[in-house]
Amino acid sequence: MTTHLYCILPHDLRAALPAGLSGLAGERVRVLHIDGLVAWVSDIARTIPVSVDGVRAHDAVVEAALETGTTPVPARFGQRFDSDDACREALRNRAASVESVLADVQGTVEMTLILTPSTRRMIRDLEPVLPEMFDSETEAPGRRYLDSLRRREAVTGAVKSAMDELAVELNRAAGALVRRATVLEQVSPLPLRTISHLVGRDDVNAYKAAVTAVEAGGDLRFLLIGPRAPYSFSSLTDAGGRHGMNLAD
Amino acid sequence: MVRDDDEIDTEQLVLGDLLNHVLDKGVVISGTVTISVADIDLLVLDLRLLLTSIETSMRNGIERSMRELTEQS
Numbered sequence: 001m002t003t004h005l006y007c008i009l010p011h012d013l014r015a016a017l018p019a020g021l022s023g024l025a026g027e028r029v030r031v032l033h034i035d036g037l038v039a040w041v042s043d044i045a046r047t048i049p050v051s052v053d054g055v056r057a058h059d060a061v062v063e064a065a066l067e068t069g070t071t072p073v074p075a076r077f078g079q080r081f082d083s084d085d086a087c088r089e090a091l092r093n094r095a096a097s098v099e100s101v102l103a104d105v106q107g108t109v110e111m112t113l114i115l116t117p118s119t120r121r122m123i124r125d126l127e128p129v130l131p132e133m134f135d136s137e138t139e140a141p142g143r144r145y146l147d148s149l150r151r152r153e154a155v156t157g158a159v160k161s162a163m164d165e166l167a168v169e170l171n172r173a174a175g176a177l178v179r180r181a182t183v184l185e186q187v188s189p190l191p192l193r194t195i196s197h198l199v200g201r202d203d204v205n206a207y208k209a210a211v212t213a214v215e216a217g218g219d220l221r222f223l224l225i226g227p228r229a230p231y232s233f234s235s236l237t238d239a240g241g242r243h244g245m246n247l248a249d
Numbered sequence: 250m251v252r253d254d255d256e257i258d259t260e261q262l263v264l265g266d267l268l269n270h271v272l273d274k275g276v277v278i279s280g281t282v283t284i285s286v287a288d289i290d291l292l293v294l295d296l297r298l299l300l301t302s303i304e305t306s307m308r309n310g311i312e313r314s315m316r317e318l319t320e321q322s
Contacts (some may be wrong), residue, residue: 052264055271077271099320107275114262184269194266231270 109227
């Protein structure tokens, strides 16, 4: 068996591990002490089963840590070490950086906004273009097909402009409560923008009230997810756009 | 916020966001979502369903519109 890392907490805040908490494959979650840090881990087979259920199990342990009142630094899914000692060594080697990230996120949670056009808008906007795009005779490199691509790009550009305006509105409404922010623009047929905000625990209700008061025009919509552990603000490399602490790569 | 008719997609958006946050390996290329862990590409069907459902909706929308046009003419 090997050791799977879920999250890291500061030792001095002594977040209590809930009794009977289980993680991946139903294994009991236990605590590793490493100097000024505490890691929540469990045993795991050498091959980590990657699945939606596995991801949910990992996140559930991280959320349990968040609910203790202490903010954990979440590890990414798949942080597996050959033994507890190997996990301790990895954490000792990065202790200063880990402690710095922990200090940054204490007292905070992550709130996530997902901006996307409504399905209805996508159908309406793209409908005139799609017959050409799905017509096999026009899929060969030809002017009509390229024109259809350009028209689709124009539609997508209009959606992105509308999302820019919505993002400004959301920032205007809740910006005063936001300590840090990251934006992830996904490249997909469905325009998606994920905005992650680091918000004080005491400000969560005010934040929710502020953003839910914003009216999304232009057939756009936004989802509000959170509070959750600060996945978007836990990178050791500070590379930006990365989620969760990564020690095992 | 989110309307009722978007609820199905909402569930998939939330799942996609969870996977993106916890795995941090999500890459969307040409409408296919792959998630790589330890350099192994894994297809996440739930996310593909999101894209498929959008595409299907759009196709259905076209077919419905064309049927309506045919009936009108």
